[in-house]
Amino acid sequence: MKVGCIDFFETGLFAPIFNDFIKQKEELKSFYHRYPNVESFQAQIEEKSESSVNRDKLVEVLEKQYQTVEQLEELVQDNIKSLSDSKTFTLTTGHQLNVFTGPLYFHFKIITVINACKQLKAKYPDYNFVPVYWMASEDHDLDEIKSIQIEGKKYKWNTEQTGAVGRMAIDGLPELAKEIAGEGSIFDKAYSNAENLADAVRAYVNAIYGEYGLVVIDADDHDLKSEFKHVIEDDVIKNTANQLVEERSQALDNIGYKTQSFPREINFFYLKDGVRERIVKEEGVYKVLETDIQFSETEIKAEIDQYPERFSPNVILRPLYQECILPNLAYTGGPAEVAYWLQLKPVFEYFKVPFPILLPRNFGMIIPNVIRHKIKKLKLADVDLFTEREELKKQITKRITSVKLNLNDERQQLKQLLADIKQYARDVDVTLSQMTEAETEKISNSIDKIEKKMMAAEKRKHADKMRQTDEVKDYLFPSNGLQERKENFLPFFKADSQFIKGLLKAFDPFNLQFHIMRWDG
Numbered sequence: 001m002k003v004g005c006i007d008f009f010e011t012g013l014f015a016p017i018f019n020d021f022i023k024q025k026e027e028l029k030s031f032y033h034r035y036p037n038v039e040s041f042q043a044q045i046e047e048k049s050e051s052s053v054n055r056d057k058l059v060e061v062l063e064k065q066y067q068t069v070e071q072l073e074e075l076v077q078d079n080i081k082s083l084s085d086s087k088t089f090t091l092t093t094g095h096q097l098n099v100f101t102g103p104l105y106f107h108f109k110i111i112t113v114i115n116a117c118k119q120l121k122a123k124y125p126d127y128n129f130v131p132v133y134w135m136a137s138e139d140h141d142l143d144e145i146k147s148i149q150i151e152g153k154k155y156k157w158n159t160e161q162t163g164a165v166g167r168m169a170i171d172g173l174p175e176l177a178k179e180i181a182g183e184g185s186i187f188d189k190a191y192s193n194a195e196n197l198a199d200a201v202r203a204y205v206n207a208i209y210g211e212y213g214l215v216v217i218d219a220d221d222h223d224l225k226s227e228f229k230h231v232i233e234d235d236v237i238k239n240t241a242n243q244l245v246e247e248r249s250q251a252l253d254n255i256g257y258k259t260q261s262f263p264r265e266i267n268f269f270y271l272k273d274g275v276r277e278r279i280v281k282e283e284g285v286y287k288v289l290e291t292d293i294q295f296s297e298t299e300i301k302a303e304i305d306q307y308p309e310r311f312s313p314n315v316i317l318r319p320l321y322q323e324c325i326l327p328n329l330a331y332t333g334g335p336a337e338v339a340y341w342l343q344l345k346p347v348f349e350y351f352k353v354p355f356p357i358l359l360p361r362n363f364g365m366i367i368p369n370v371i372r373h374k375i376k377k378l379k380l381a382d383v384d385l386f387t388e389r390e391e392l393k394k395q396i397t398k399r400i401t402s403v404k405l406n407l408n409d410e411r412q413q414l415k416q417l418l419a420d421i422k423q424y425a426r427d428v429d430v431t432l433s434q435m436t437e438a439e440t441e442k443i444s445n446s447i448d449k450i451e452k453k454m455m456a457a458e459k460r461k462h463a464d465k466m467r468q469t470d471e472v473k474d475y476l477f478p479s480n481g482l483q484e485r486k487e488n489f490l491p492f493f494k495a496d497s498q499f500i501k502g503l504l505k506a507f508d509p510f511n512l513q514f515h516i517m518r519w520d521g
Contacts, residue, residue, distance in 0.1 A: 001502050001505065001506040001517045001519050001520070003515055003516065003518075004382050004516040005511060005513035005516065006513060006514050008512075008513065009022075010383050010386070011386040011514055012386055013482065015335055016256075016257065017252075017258070017335075017338075018338055018339060018360075021338055021360075022360070028255075028342070031252065031342040031343075031345060032345065033355040033356070033357065035357075036357050036358060036512070038119060038123050038510055040357055041120055041123070041124065041329060041330075044330070044354070044356070044357055045089060045124065045329065047354045048328070048329055048354050049086065051353065051354050053325065053326065054227055054325070055085075057223055057227065058224075058325060058326065059081065059083050060223070061217075061221055061223050062215065063080060065202065065217070066206075068194070068199045068203070069206050070193070071207075072210065075210070075213040076206065076213055076215060079128075079213045079215050080215055082130065083215075085128065087127050087128060088127070088128040088130060088327065089127060089129055089327045089328065090129070090131070090132045090215075090326050090329065091113040091116050091117055091129060091130070091132065091328070091329055091330045091359070092131075092132040092134050092328050092330070092332070093110060093112065093113050093331070094133070094135075094318075094333070095133070095135075095136060096139055096141075096144065096145045097135055097136060098145045098148065099145065099147070099148055099157050100148050100155075100177075100180060100181070100187055101204070103148075103149075103484060103488065104364075104483065104487055104488065104489050105361065105363075105485060107489055107500070107503065108361050108363065108364055108484060108503075108507070109133075109332055109334075109362075110133055110205075110209055111362060111500075111504055112507065112509045113132065113214075113330075113332050113359075113509075114131045114209065114214060114504065115508070116131075116330070116332070116510070117131045119509065119510065129329075130213065131214045132214070132216075132326065132328075133205060133209075133214055133216045133217070134219065134322060136165075137165065137198045137219070138276065138312040139164070139165055140163060140165060140269075142159070142161065142162075142165055142168075146159065148488045149478070149486050149488060150180065150487070150488045150491060151487070151491050152478060155176065155179075155180055157172060158172060159171065161274070162276075163273070163274035163276050164276050164312070165197055166201075166220055167197075167220070168196060168197045169197075170194055170195075170196065170197055173191040173197075173200065174192045176191075177191045186203075186208065189203070189204075198218050202216045202218070208500060209500075212504070219321065219322070219325065220271075220309065224325050225308035225309045225311065227325050228324055228325070229304055229308050230351075231321070231324070232268060232308060232313075234351075235267050235317060236286070236300060236304065236311075237301070240350060241267055241316055241317060241347050242263045242264060242265050242267065244346040244347050245263040245316055245346070246263060247346065248343045248344070249263075249343050259340075259343055260336055260343065261315045263316045265281065266278070266281065266286075267316040268314065269311075269314065270288040270291075270293065270312070271309070271310050271311065271312040275290075275291060275293075276312055277291060284296075316343075316347075317347070319331065320344070320347055320351060320353060323353050323354065323356060324353060328356055329356060329357060330357040330358070331356045331358060332359045333360070333361060334360070334361055338358050341358050359509065359510075360512060362507040362508075362515060363484065363514045364503075364507065364514070364515040364516070365476055365482070365483055365515070365516050366483065366517050366519050367516065367518050368520075369519075369520060369521065371472055371475050371476070374472050375472055377468060378465060378469060378472070379399070380392075380396075385472070389469070392469060393466055396465055400465065411447055418436075422436040422440065492521060495521045496519075496520075496521050499521075502517075503517075
């Protein structure tokens with residue numbers, strides 16, 4: 001792949017808080033710990049080395065979880081074992097358990113941490129760096145994950161299960177896998193041999209990325225949650241995180257940024273038997289919404305101690321849980337994730353857990369040959385691709401036409417003439433001034449209409465160019481959204497078995513720009 005890059009702010013697609021984080025704006029620096037460059041990791045390694053993580057328990061849980069995986073890559077086994085070594089650290093990304101991997105950016109996240117580990121190993125050879133994919137197996141928003149788009153066509157997993165998605169049975173997915181990916185594909189094998197969605201995702205992610213040493217972790221686990229009991233009890237009983245995050249969110253608001261996430265008094269769901277519902281405290285009683293389950297304070301403390309796996313953190317405390325159980329140096333996520341992490345630093349300070357480096361995931365657009373040829377004919381630069389569709393058509397039309405399409409000079413001349421007329425009318429009768437202004441507005445609107453009709457007529461003369469523009473925009477921005485957030489990777493993978501390797505070569509995890517990838521497919 002040939003790769004070009006443009007700055008995020010040039011795309012016009014990213015929120016100010018993300019752009020300002022990338023630009024290291026001074027006002028934001030107190031909201032994160034260290035900026036994501038290779039040199040920052042030396043201090044991060046030293047700080048994390050002093051933090052307590054139950055490495056032996058982590059290895060034990062991972063080895064147990066990987067028993068469901070056939071043909072486990074040796075590098076994955078080595079990476080899991082290495083986590084017991086105090087000189088081994090992780091770089092982590094997290095994502096929902098979308099069916100068939102979901103949109104392209106799922107892969108971009110994983111590739112970011114794989115490549116970052118490689119670069120860190122080259123820079124710090126005395127340490128080991130393990131890329132980790134954290135499965136969001138406890139999420140319960142099934143509607144958000146049960147469909148995918150492949151070349152414009154939508155496929156849906158029809159199931160009415162409830163509760164944590166990772167625990168859901170994969171009924172119906174083996175049949176869908178045969179239809180979408182084909183019999184004998186990695187998805188066919190994963191869905192046919194798994195008991196639940198988490199096991200299936202681990203299997204196909206291992207099939208795609210095992211050779212690069214990626215370790216998949218499912219944190220929906222009794223032993224791992226046991227390491228987090230002190231935080232669970234603090235949040236449920238004392239509500240410390242709520243106050244800290246609210247204060248931090250207000251500080252962001254005071255300097256002009258909208259906050260991404262909103263804390264609650266209790267930031268845990270109760271997770272059991274197909275139920276994942278919020279815990280609330282009402283009149284001294286702890287209740288699980290939409291159920292009859294309730295606890296006294298003594299009872300809920302006992303529940304936390306005996307069954308910590310039944311307490312599922314929301315977006316406010318899931319990051320802290322991750323950092324408590326992993327020897328982690330950096331978290332890789334998208335703009336929304338970076339934004340909500342910026343609200344959380346005081347929570348980490350309170351619990352004395354090092355705040356990780358926030359490494360934005362790679363962002364990219366894949367342009368195959370057929371689209372590349374159209375872009376070349378239209379003479380578009382990379383940044384032009386992000387221009388709004390109708391505005392882009394105007395720009396192209398103005399560039400290729402031989403006639404004058406704007407009336408700016410005439411508009412200015414008329415504006416001066418009308419101003420003179422207004423003054424003459426005012427000199428005759430001051431009450432005529434308002435009428436003159438109204439007539440001037442009508443004339444101005446008429447000029448706008450004439451100009452628009454001239455542009456529309458000229459566009460019709462260049463219908464072929466306009467059609468090509470639509471084809472480019474439809475491919476790169478399906479449904480007016482970024483390609484990486486809409487399209488699945490399967491069409492690219494089917495066309496080129498080396499597609500993942502191509503992405504690994506194309507992306508640079510520490511090049512914090514938008515990647516434009518011209519793919520020979």
